[in-house]
Amino acid sequence: MYYKKLQTIYSENELSKEFSISLLDRFDDFLRRNHKKDYLSPYQFALENDISVEQSVRFLMYYSGKEGILDVLPFVDCLSPTCHSSRIFLNDMDEYLDNRVICEDCGRTYSKENILPFIKVYFDIKDGVGIPPEKK
Numbered sequence: 794m795y796y797k798k799l800q801t802i803y804s805e806n807e808l809s810k811e812f813s814i815s816l817l818d819r820f821d822d823f824l825r826r827n828h829k830k831d832y833l834s835p836y837q838f839a840l841e842n843d844i845s846v847e848q849s850v851r852f853l854m855y856y857s858g859k860e861g862i863l864d865v866l867p868f869v870d871c872l873s874p875t876c877h878s879s880r881i882f883l884n885d886m887d888e889y890l891d892n893r894v895i896c897e898d899c900g901r902t903y904s905k906e907n908i909l910p911f912i913k914v915y916f917d918i919k920d921g922v923g924i925p926p927e928k929k
């Protein structure tokens with residue numbers, strides 16, 4: 794199921810036009826190494842595979858969505874100097890009150906328009922997607 798999904802998405806979207814098939818193996822490795830973390834970083838995936846962040850995000854986006862295996866976790870970094878490691882995840886609707894986004898750690902608020910250009914994404918493996926213990 795897991796491998797079939799990896800391959801189906803790769804072939805149905807003609808990813809071979811942009812990404813070598815070996816990237817699929819490395820994606821599998823990446824998922825195995827990181828699936829217990831809270832999120833998967835497309836920045837790390839880009840760095841490890843010598844592709845651009847943009848390519849990395851695009852590749853992972855193909856694996857997101859209804860038929861995919863990943864959820865998208867958009868976030869912005871809080872700009873408060875006292876709070877610089879804090880990420881504000883935007884999936885929580887609570888943070889969208891009045892078109893404002895609120896940092897839960899320091900309470901600083903941002904208007905949605907102002908943060909739109911700074912949105913970054915992480916990914917997470919969907920609940921129920923099991924990675925088989927044996928590598929193919």
Ligand SMILES: [Zn+2]
Pocket residue numbers: 871872873876879896897898899900901
């Ligand atoms: Zn903050």
